[in-house]
Amino acid sequence: MSWFSRVTLLASPRGEGDNLRDLRVHPYRQHQALWRMFECPEDTPQPFLFRQLPDEDGGVLRFLVVSRERPREIPGWRMECKPYEPKLREGDLYRFDIRLNPTRTEASPEGRGKRQDYVMSRLHQLQVSPARRAAERQRVVHEELPEWLRRRGERNGFGIESCHVGRYEILRMQKGMHGITLGVAEFRGTLRVEDPEKLTTTLLEGLGHGRSFGLGLLLLKPC
Structure with a gap:
């Protein structure tokens, strides 16, 4: 089973501190932060896809994430996860x-x-x-x-x-x-x-x- 998740930054993750602004604008920093939600080493193939959502609430940082495993809860982030099983038909x-x-x-x-x-x-x-x-x-x-x-x-x-x-x-x-x-x-x-x-x-x-x-x-x- 795969997962489709909407993850929201609620507070500066531990260790980000002064780098929070960098996290908002630097895609690779985002990638590193999101990787912490998955229990696999960084030298393995990337276990997820992600996309930053437009800022609609005055600086709130949100992402859509597709992954083979469910993201784990980590402090400072809100997780909204649901199973992702695309059901496609030829011609649709x-x-x-x-x-x-x-x-x-x-x-x-x-x-x-x-x-x-x-x-x-x-x-x-x-x-x-x-x-x-x-x-x-x-x-x-x-x-x-x-x-x-x-x-x-x-x-x-x-x-x-x-x-x-x-x-x-x-x-x-x-x-x-x-x-x-x-x-x-x-x-x-x-x-x-x-x-x-x-x-x-x-x-x-x-x-x-x-x-x-x-x-x-x-x-x-x-x-």
């Missing part, structure tokens, strides 16, 4: 919402593929002039990224009926001693279930890269 339509790190693989001189941010890679490939860069970036985001997601859907059990990219931004953050830069796009639209088993796996395990930064959690609502 759902409204979807997902934040993703769109990437593409480029061949390197050594012959090994290297993963690149899709938007930045395309702008470099197209050799866009500085005067046209902003306009071309918008075109890539709103025309090419929906097609990028359609191709991913074919491998993950769903087809795209409609898709809109509401926002694309570059996130820069630290992970340990390393700087991380991620392009993040917010996709919304309607999908059609094509392979219930594959789509269920996607719902439980996520889609794409950047899951330790709050990306890849696919949210569905029946049409």
Whole structure:
């Protein structure tokens, strides 16, 4: 059985103190805080997906979490957990919402593929002039990224009926001693279930890269 949870920060967790503001804006700090809810070492595969919810109550920090095991209660957090057993049927339509790190693989001189941010890679490939860069970036985001997601859907059990990219931004953050830069796009639209088993796996395990930064959690609502 899997679990779908809504977790809310009620007070600064022990040890966070002065870092509470950092926790609000730093996805990897959020990932570290949420990991404490699961009894497994950090050198194992991430046992959960998460997404930060919009702030609607003057600074309250909330997350949606999907996990194979129920999160354990820890001081300073409120847990609202329910069993999560998606029941999908081929042909059903759902409204979807997902934040993703769109990437593409480029061949390197050594012959090994290297993963690149899709938007930045395309702008470099197209050799866009500085005067046209902003306009071309918008075109890539709103025309090419929906097609990028359609191709991913074919491998993950769903087809795209409609898709809109509401926002694309570059996130820069630290992970340990390393700087991380991620392009993040917010996709919304309607999908059609094509392979219930594959789509269920996607719902439980996520889609794409950047899951330790709050990306890849696919949210569905029946049409």
